Amino acid sequence: MTSGVRHARRALAVVFALSALLLANHASGQTWPAKSVRIVVPFAPGGTTDILARAVAPELSKVFGQSFIVDNRAGAGGNLGADIVAKAAPDGYTLLMGTVGTHGINKSLYSRLPYDPQKDFAPITMVAGVPNVMVMNTDKAKALGINSVPDFIKYAKAHPGQLNMASSGNGTSIHLAGELFKTMTGIFMTHIPYTGSGPAMMGMVSGTVDVMFDNLPSSMAQIKGGKLKAFAVTSSQRSGAVPDLPTIEEAAKLKGFEASSWFGLLAPAGTPPEIVLRIQQETAKALNLPSIKEKLLAQGAIPSGNTPQEFAALIDAEIKKWAPVVKASGARVD
Numbered sequence: 001m002t003s004g005v006r007h008a009r010r011a012l013a014v015v016f017a018l019s020a021l022l023l024a025n026h027a028s029g030q031t032w033p034a035k036s037v038r039i040v041v042p043f044a045p046g047g048t049t050d051i052l053a054r055a056v057a058p059e060l061s062k063v064f065g066q067s068f069i070v071d072n073r074a075g076a077g078g079n080l081g082a083d084i085v086a087k088a089a090p091d092g093y094t095l096l097m098g099t100v101g102t103h104g105i106n107k108s109l110y111s112r113l114p115y116d117p118q119k120d121f122a123p124i125t126m127v128a129g130v131p132n133v134m135v136m137n138t139d140k141a142k143a144l145g146i147n148s149v150p151d152f153i154k155y156a157k158a159h160p161g162q163l164n165m166a167s168s169g170n171g172t173s174i175h176l177a178g179e180l181f182k183t184m185t186g187i188f189m190t191h192i193p194y195t196g197s198g199p200a201m202m203g204m205v206s207g208t209v210d211v212m213f214d215n216l217p218s219s220m221a222q223i224k225g226g227k228l229k230a231f232a233v234t235s236s237q238r239s240g241a242v243p244d245l246p247t248i249e250e251a252a253k254l255k256g257f258e259a260s261s262w263f264g265l266l267a268p269a270g271t272p273p274e275i276v277l278r279i280q281q282e283t284a285k286a287l288n289l290p291s292i293k294e295k296l297l298a299q300g301a302i303p304s305g306n307t308p309q310e311f312a313a314l315i316d317a318e319i320k321k322w323a324p325v326v327k328a329s330g331a332r333v334d
Contacts, residue, residue, distance in 0.1 A: 032272075032278075033066040033093065037064075040071050040096050041071065041073070042080060043072065043081070044195045047201075047215065049197075051218060052217075055296065057069070059283075063282045077110075078102040078171070079106060086121065090269060090272075092275035097127070098121070101261075103121070104262075104318030105171060109171045110171060110333050117315065122269050124279050124283070125264055125305055126264040127305070128302055129301070130216050130217055130260065131239050132177045132213045132235075132260065133230050133234065134233075137210070138226055153185050160188050163187075164211075165178045165209070168195075168197040168200050169196065173260075183328065189210075197214055198218070201222065205222060216241065217300050220242075220299050232247055232248045232252075234258065264304070287305045
């Protein structure tokens with residue numbers, strides 16, 4: 001057998017193998033889902049990540065005829081849950097509700113991550129973007145005479161180290177928003193990380209902790225109920241859900257202050273693109289339903305539903321954006 005014939009046969013074998021793989025992926029995309037699908041939420045119940053997952057899961061269950069089950073796996077600033085999905089089989093049955101923390105901030109914040117936010121995942125769609133909101137226990141704010149962001153800064157400077165700051169975990173957008181606020185105002189607060197916004201909110205309502213830069217949807221009920229006093233949103237523009245609240249940049253004259261959050265669905269890298277596209281399309285449809293869209297907007301979340309390519313580009317851009325912010329804030333988790 002000549003070398004030319006051998007090379008030709010090898011090339012033909014490669015073509016057949018690739019064709020078989022493509023056919024297998026196409027077939028899996030057509031038959032999926034044949035069982036329930038797990039959406040891993042890398043934080044405790046009650047926070048915005050959890051709220052958004054539970055908003056879309058029932059709609060996906062209806063469309064696909066299989067249960068989409070929310071599985072809370074809190075720990076390590078979202079890294080524990082993200083790593084579970086990164087190492088799961090790429091078959092469409094394990095998804096992640098990722099965040100700006102797990103896929104934008106943590107790469108710069110942690111010296112070592114157990115996963116690569118870009119290489120280990122197939123982005124599906126951004127579900128929603130939300131501003132954070134600076135909140136304080138209403139009774140405590142009244143007792144200390146704090147009615148605004150400038151009041152808070154003045155008190156913190158006059159009483160260094162006496163105020164503490166809750167977050168949903170080390171490395172989350174809530175944590176980093178607070179670190180950025182500390183850096184730009186020159187104040188000091190002790191950071192108290194919880195395992196999610198839900199537990200942190202319990203600490204806020206009970207008065208155990210003083211201030212939090214929480215995602216707006218998970219604070220909205222307590223703000224409306226009068227348990228929390230909201231001072232400002234952390235986005236560059238005011239939120240339509242709370243239009244009377246100024247931005248922190250406005251309230252405290254902190255030029256350039258901006259620390260918003262986003263949340264989106266991802267699958268393990270290698271998940272068949274047919275499955276990724278089907279989930280994206282149905283999620284986008286669900287987010288456009290008046291019942292869901294109006295509910296999310298009222299909570300301060302802006303629904304998205306963008307394409308996998310657009311979501312991948314956002315993740316790349318956010319990693320680049322947050323790297324200098326993390327460095328400037330001095331925040332570090334090892």
